[in-house]
Amino acid sequence: MESRQVERQAAPDTEPSVRQPGPEIELLVRDMIGRVADKWTMLILEELAEHGTLRFTRLGDLVGDISQKMLTKTLRQLESDGLVLRTVHPVIPPHVDYRLTELGLSLSEAFCGVWEWAEKYHAQVAQARQDFQSAALPRSSGRAVAAQDTDSGT
Amino acid sequence: MESRQVERQAAPDTEPSVRQPGPEIELLVRDMIGRVADKWTMLILEELAEHGTLRFTRLGDLVGDISQKMLTKTLRQLESDGLVLRTVHPVIPPHVDYRLTELGLSLSEAFCGVWEWAEKYHAQVAQARQDFQSAALPRSSGRAVAAQDTDSGT
DNA sequence: CAGTATCCAACCTGATACTG
DNA sequence: CAGTATCAGGTTGGATACTG
Numbered sequence: 001m002e003s004r005q006v007e008r009q010a011a012p013d014t015e016p017s018v019r020q021p022g023p024e025i026e027l028l029v030r031d032m033i034g035r036v037a038d039k040w041t042m043l044i045l046e047e048l049a050e051h052g053t054l055r056f057t058r059l060g061d062l063v064g065d066i067s068q069k070m071l072t073k074t075l076r077q078l079e080s081d082g083l084v085l086r087t088v089h090p091v092i093p094p095h096v097d098y099r100l101t102e103l104g105l106s107l108s109e110a111f112c113g114v115w116e117w118a119e120k121y122h123a124q125v126a127q128a129r130q131d132f133q134s135a136a137l138p139r140s141s142g143r144a145v146a147a148q149d150t151d152s153g154t
Numbered sequence: 155m156e157s158r159q160v161e162r163q164a165a166p167d168t169e170p171s172v173r174q175p176g177p178e179i180e181l182l183v184r185d186m187i188g189r190v191a192d193k194w195t196m197l198i199l200e201e202l203a204e205h206g207t208l209r210f211t212r213l214g215d216l217v218g219d220i221s222q223k224m225l226t227k228t229l230r231q232l233e234s235d236g237l238v239l240r241t242v243h244p245v246i247p248p249h250v251d252y253r254l255t256e257l258g259l260s261l262s263e264a265f266c267g268v269w270e271w272a273e274k275y276h277a278q279v280a281q282a283r284q285d286f287q288s289a290a291l292p293r294s295s296g297r298a299v300a301a302q303d304t305d306s307g308t
Numbered sequence: 309c310a311g312t313a314t315c316c317a318a319c320c321t322g323a324t325a326c327t328g
Numbered sequence: 329c330a331g332t333a334t335c336a337g338g339t340t341g342g343a344t345a346c347t348g
Contacts, residue, residue, distance in 0.1 A: 032272035037193045056310055067341050082282025089300045093309040110271035117264035118186035128236025146243045210330055221322045247329040
């Protein structure tokens with residue numbers, strides 16, 4: 001899902017003072033979000049953060065409904081991004097361990113807020129969803145509609 | 155030498171009173187993660203959190219490279235989940251406002267940690283990716299390989 | 309055990325065209 | 329302006345087979 005066109009808009013030499021990080025940084029940060037804001041990434045990171053070192057199959061079992069394909073793919077990406085360390089023990093049968101790197105651990109900690117949010121508010125979201133469904137069925141009353149406004153704005 | 159890890163996967167259901175809610179909740183929370191751990195969700199929430207109320211097109215411009223389709227779709231989902239409030243002003247031409255609800259605001263705050271992480275470590279990730287690429291090309295030396303281990307483990 | 313490779317169906321995404 | 333409809337392409341995921 002990475003088809004990002006990086007427009008290199010000419011940086012005006014009217015570069016103001018030292019102000020905030022440039023817009024280029026913005027793009028990099030955005031890119032990071034695109035990489036880590038992923039369901040499997042979060043779930044895998046969480047399991048590794050909680051259990052420490054895990055083997056491929058065990059990790060897959062813990063995550064639950066992930067396919068071997070996605071597990072492999074996501075782990076490879078996490079490894080290439082320096083978030084997960086993959087260790088191969090040259091034995092038969094194969095034995096491969098996965099564990100978080102310092103960087104990966106720091107990300108899993110950053111995700112904590114989101115996990116806590118999910119735990120705290122999942123009921124409210126479920127309720128909102130029901131309300132939305134209910135409101136969508138009846139004829140009148142769609143969603144929020146502002147009172148007639150004489151100001152056409154545009 | 156490698157410490158033989160004693161996996162306690164055989165742990166009986168005698169759930170120790172450590173913490174964690176029931177396993178059913180786990181599934182619900184997981185579901186929530188699946189819904190919010192999304193690139194567009196994060197980006198849209200961020201823009202709304204930063205700018206307050208925004209109109210469709212303006213929001214799309216701020217997010218940048220999102221397609222109209224995904225913008226619509228993601229907004230609908232956010233609306234149905236009670237994170238975003240959509241207000242239609244019945245004028246011509248149409249005028250639709252989007253803004254965060256309290257719930258949406260709380261989620262955007264939960265995401266802060268991830269944004270901060272991205273800002274702080276994006277360079278390290280980029281470096282890791284380069285290193286990984288470099289290490290993948292050469293003949294020998296794949297990634298981390300543990301020393302020969304006489305204990306076949308399984 | 310820990311993958312890789314392949315086929316195929318289903319879905320997600322983006323770009324384009326059209327409408328009220 | 330704020331969408332919806334449609335089509336083309338890539339990604340996801342399951343199932344299966346094969347490897348070291």
